[in-house]
């Protein structure tokens with residue numbers, strides 16, 4: 001069974017609105033349990049899958065997400081194309097709250113996460129090309145779908161991925177800006193690299209929830225505001241996905 005598209009939902013996105021003929025799958029993976037059941041069903045007449053990265057009640061923090069099990073489970077159910085939805089903080093001036101971005105590059109600042117399916121005793125070492133971490137054809141489909149919905153969306157940006165679960169210090173964000181990061185999240189890696197190891201098409205739809213520490217005018221970042229902005233931005237996700245499936 002193949003699926004037209006799989007969605008990994010991030011903070012604020014825990015279920016697939018408008019899904020029909022729903023089936024739930026608890027997938028047994030060699031890497032342990034995924035963040036929760038994978039839900040499959042029909043949307044716009046196409047077969048799709050959904051997985052909540054942090055669990056359906058948001059109980060799994062970014063550094064404890066079993067990224068390997070999540071990608072494995074989607075692949076095992078027939079996913080070959082994955083759209084990851086990620087809440088992020090904006091670093092670049094034009095990436096304020098509620099902006100939608102399809103990043104094209106990654107800088108990985110995470111540590112202590114399993115970054116490869118081959119990270120088990122005795123497995124052959126495998127190096128993947130990761131010059132372009134996202135699949136451009138899928139990126140273009142997301143951009144075209146958002147524009148067809150009449151939405152503004154930013155094409156490209158460097159997605160810096162931090163360990164979390166805390167937000168960053170101003171100095172960390174200043175350094176990330178010097179490094180060339182345009183936005184910052186906690187869950188973009190190793191997800192993208194694992195998707196590449198499985199030869200999945202993979203793109204990210206980043207929803208800006210706040211200006212990152214020191215990047216805007218705020219002295220502090222309000223978590224309530226983050227979730228309010230995320231709620232507004234998340235409302236665009238399924239209309240975009242619907243257009244992608246047309």
Ligand code: HPA
Nearest residue numbers: 087088089184185186212
């Ligand atoms: N930093 C890291 N991850 C985030 C942020 C942030 O400011 N906002 C939403 N996810």
